[in-house]
Amino acid sequence: MRTILVANIKGGSGKTTLATNIAGWVAGRRRSVALQDEDPQGSTTQWLARRPALFPKIGIFPVGTSKKEAREQNIDWRVIDSPAGIHGDTLRALIKQADLLLVPLSPSAFDMEATQLFLDTIMERKAVRAQKLAVGIVAMRVDARTRSAAELDEFLYGFDFPLLTHLRDTQVYVQCARDGLTVFDLPPSRGTQDWEQWKPILHWLSTNAS
């Protein structure tokens, strides 16, 4: 079992969107996957409750499920969604559970400032320095034509963590969130453009799958 933690101290950065879409991708490949919603807001849990039964199945682990307990469920992937504002012992405890950490980040000064502090904290973790925890960054809601998109790339250039991809700003994610779906559940006519942008994340997940 591999555990992916999706985290950023910044609220609204795209954590739940990333977590649910990753779970949808894994499920679509007929691998077993469960979401663990560590956010008291419960957005992931509510999304899962909206998921139509016809789509690839995604399980759920209760808050606080440990690595050992998760392993006993014989699941291939566990995806943990985390709350905004996460820091200190709570962050440390979740990082301890994780094999991979994905950090979503939107192109705004507020997000970049908060994320800078977050990434600095992450860098201090022994597991990160020993390269036991793979860390990747995903730029969310990016309109490639804007100045802020370029500023985001410049900002990330200074970090040791790879920027895996940009996901465009599109209502497709908002509609999927509403309907309990992911971009991977859509027909090619609606999904192709976003699948292209996801390819580097999927490659990163696959190369860190064992």
Ligand SMILES: Nc1ncnc2c1ncn2[C@@H]1O[C@H](COP(=O)(O)OP(=O)(O)OP(=O)(O)O)[C@@H](O)[C@H]1O
């Ligand atoms: N690429 C995108 N294009 C358009 N809207 C997006 C995109 N990614 C996320 N959103 C929307 O942005 C909002 C915030 O995203 P999300 O809920 O995933 O963030 P979050 O980090 O989980 O927030 P919170 O800190 O409140 O848990 C949601 O309404 C979501 O549908």
Ligand SMILES: [Mg+2]
């Ligand atoms: Mg969320």
